[in-house]
Amino acid sequence: MSADRQAPAERPLLEMRDVARFFDVSPPWYQRLFGGGSRRVLRAVDGVDLDLPRGRTLSLVGESGCGKSTLARLAVGLYPLSRGSIRFDGMEMSVRDGSFAERRTRRRIQMIFQDPFASLNPRWRVARIIGEPIRVHEPGTGEAERRSRVRELLEMVGLDADAAARYPHQFSGGQRQRISIARALAARPDLLICDEPTSALDVSVQAQILNLMRELQEELGLTYLFISHDLSAVRFISDYVGVMYLGRLVEWGEAETLFRNPRHPYTRKLLESVPNLAEPGRARTPIAGEVPSPLSPPPGCHFNPRCPLAMAKCRTDTPGMVRTGPGGVRCFAVEEETATA
Numbered sequence: 001m002s003a004d005r006q007a008p009a010e011r012p013l014l015e016m017r018d019v020a021r022f023f024d025v026s027p028p029w030y031q032r033l034f035g036g037g038s039r040r041v042l043r044a045v046d047g048v049d050l051d052l053p054r055g056r057t058l059s060l061v062g063e064s065g066c067g068k069s070t071l072a073r074l075a076v077g078l079y080p081l082s083r084g085s086i087r088f089d090g091m092e093m094s095v096r097d098g099s100f101a102e103r104r105t106r107r108r109i110q111m112i113f114q115d116p117f118a119s120l121n122p123r124w125r126v127a128r129i130i131g132e133p134i135r136v137h138e139p140g141t142g143e144a145e146r147r148s149r150v151r152e153l154l155e156m157v158g159l160d161a162d163a164a165a166r167y168p169h170q171f172s173g174g175q176r177q178r179i180s181i182a183r184a185l186a187a188r189p190d191l192l193i194c195d196e197p198t199s200a201l202d203v204s205v206q207a208q209i210l211n212l213m214r215e216l217q218e219e220l221g222l223t224y225l226f227i228s229h230d231l232s233a234v235r236f237i238s239d240y241v242g243v244m245y246l247g248r249l250v251e252w253g254e255a256e257t258l259f260r261n262p263r264h265p266y267t268r269k270l271l272e273s274v275p276n277l278a279e280p281g282r283a284r285t286p287i288a289g290e291v292p293s294p295l296s297p298p299p300g301c302h303f304n305p306r307c308p309l310a311m312a313k314c315r316t317d318t319p320g321m322v323r324t325g326p327g328g329v330r331c332f333a334v335e336e337e338t339a340t341a
């Protein structure tokens with residue numbers, strides 16, 4: 001792991017540069033038939049540049065299969081990168097040398113999953129579930145101190161101390177997600193990667209969890225990378241939003257600006273497709289056409305077959321990221337609009 005010198009205050013906590021992750025999805029028979037050199041490669045994430053400032057929330061949105069979860073998993077180190085680099089607090093995370101510095105840095109990135117039931121060990125009491133990260137990351141901690149820290153964490157997420165003696169199945173979905181959050185916090189993270197943390201919950205419970213996340217962010221200075229299909233939740237919780245389409249980031253910017261004035265034709269369509277985000281009284285308009293297969297994405301801008309503004313070059317060339325205020329847009333039409341403005 002290596003760190004470079006830049007004042008920590010100005011440096012984003014997470015910096016992604018040209019991040020890509022490809023999956024080899026050739027079935028064994030395919031290789032037997034066409035040879036080892038001929039492979040079917042799925043470009044789940046392809047060339048994403050993104051900065052996440054400290055203490056802020058950046059959400060990733062986009063239709064199913066656009067690469068949000070893969071990008072989140074790359075950030076937490078669950079997959080190796082196929083290309084590019086990820087820096088966390090100035091540390092290059094693609095170098096996996098198993099060193100103490102690497103382990104200490106990885107502890108500072110924790111993940112919360114969509115289904116709290118599947119991600120909690122059903123045979124462990126809550127005390128052990130939340131106590132385990134403390135045992136792993138702070139091995140010098142005594143039993144009494146660990147128990148007291150578990151109680152403190154339960155209180156932080158709004159659960160009574162007697163929850164410690166119970167098993168995950170004895171809790172509701174919302175309470176289980178609180179336990180998952182407490183477990184993540186037990187590792188004293190700076191960055192929480194939240195992959196659809198509320199989508200398995202009832203609507204009223206979703207709001208409680210989002211409020212809790214905001215309170216914890218304020219209290220602990222946490223940074224969130226938040227993934228959700230629920231654009232209302234995204235609008236509520238985000239400082240920044242990144243829009244993905246077929247493995248690429250097509251637009252990003254400050255949340256309110258992006259929701260009020262989306263620039264990329266795909267972002268516009270995505271927002272129009274959500275009833276309560278579209279202007280009141282305006283009908284919901286689903287995005288026309290199917291998302292192309294990530295195994296053979298269209299050349300040029302991936303969105304061109306569905307785009308109302310597509311020009312000839314959109315079918316052959318890939319647009320670069322044009323800066324718009326603190327964000328950016330990858331679109332030739334926006335590029336021309338900006339150049340003539």
Ligand SMILES: Nc1ncnc2c1ncn2[C@@H]1O[C@H](COP(=O)(O)OP(=O)(O)OP(=O)(O)O)[C@@H](O)[C@H]1O
Pocket residue numbers: 023025042043044062063064065066067068069070071294
């Ligand atoms: N381990 C894997 N092996 C092969 N393909 C994968 C793997 N993980 C993801 N993919 C593929 O990569 C693409 C992006 O998937 P990903 O789960 O990142 O999308 P997503 O935007 O999070 O979707 P969703 O919103 O449905 O969770 C999809 O086409 C998916 O099928």
